[in-house]
Amino acid sequence: MEKSAKIYIAGHRGMVGSAILRKLQSEGFTNFVLRTSSELDLRNQQAVFDFLNTEKPEYVFLAAAKVGGIIANNTYRADFIYENLAIQNNIIHGAYQIGVKKLLFLGSSCIYPKFAPQPMSEDSLLTGLLEPTNEPYAIAKIAGIKMCEAYRSQYGCNFISVMPTNLYGPNDNYDLQNSHVLPAMIRKFHEAKIENKPSVELWGTGSPKREFLHADDLADACYFLMNNYDDSTLINIGTGEDVTIKELAETIQKIVEFDGEIVWNTEKPDGTPRKLMDVTKLHGFGWQHKIKLEDGIRAVYEDYKHSKNLRIH
DSSP: OOTTOOEEEETTTSHHHHHHHHHHHHTTOOOEEOOOTTTOOTTOHHHHHHHHHHHOOSEEEEOOOOOOOHHHHHHSHHHHHHHHHHHHHHHHHHHHHHTOSEEEEEOOGGGSOTTOOSSBOGGGTTSSOOOGGGHHHHHHHHHHHHHHHHHHHHHOOOEEEEEEOEEEOTTOOOOTTTOOHHHHHHHHHHHHHHTTOSEEEEESOSOOEEOEEEHHHHHHHHHHHHHHOOOSSOEEESOSOOEEHHHHHHHHHHHHTOOSEEEEETTSOOOSSEEOBOOHHHHHHTOOOOOOHHHHHHHHHHHHHHOSSOOOO
């Protein structure tokens, strides 16, 4: 990408989009076209097409999506499939119409089959049943990946798809109903500490294993791939390392300095038993993550404590 290139980051205020924006700014890019959700409703096809036709960005990072944890995904099933399909369809087709040089679409590791062989390689997509709680979101994201492949095949568009693992970082969502496991734990332990509670209740058994990547590492990988990757097939972005939910909880408990106990509510679901990415392909291109999990959580906790406007909604 040329330093003067006009770049559109869809979802630039979210955790992923804001990390991509910070990365590009640090690399010397200045020509951004950005719109908040109140300025541009990405679900509105005509509004998106008009915007793209007017601004004509050369490069697009499609980081906008309706996202959430296990409760949100299972509760708002219709919203998750409709809104994500609408956002993707409008931006991908609009990008084709105006002839963007390159588009990067962000998938998610949770769209691999529930019982995919571990670690999950790129070719395990669509080889088995999905996690039921997550199915509407997953089907939308799979459609986005296949749409990028189809537009490349039929129209020669340089649209690439990346598959990030579980993410955390600045501008995360700490809403206990709609957030992912790591930020939810940070908030739970912090509030229990402040309120001098004797214990914190967490869902499940603590036995599932999860991989976590800092959003700044993801942004670094996206920038790297935008410059170095032009393949039609998707590519995993992760650390290749995982921890149990119990280990994660104990790490966060230590960082927050909560002295009470952890109570595991085994009546609640565990979700997928393991989700580890096979990052052989990415490592083969020469990229590896830099931020260690404990270091990343410490930084995020400081960010959480000092944030005046926690993203609770």
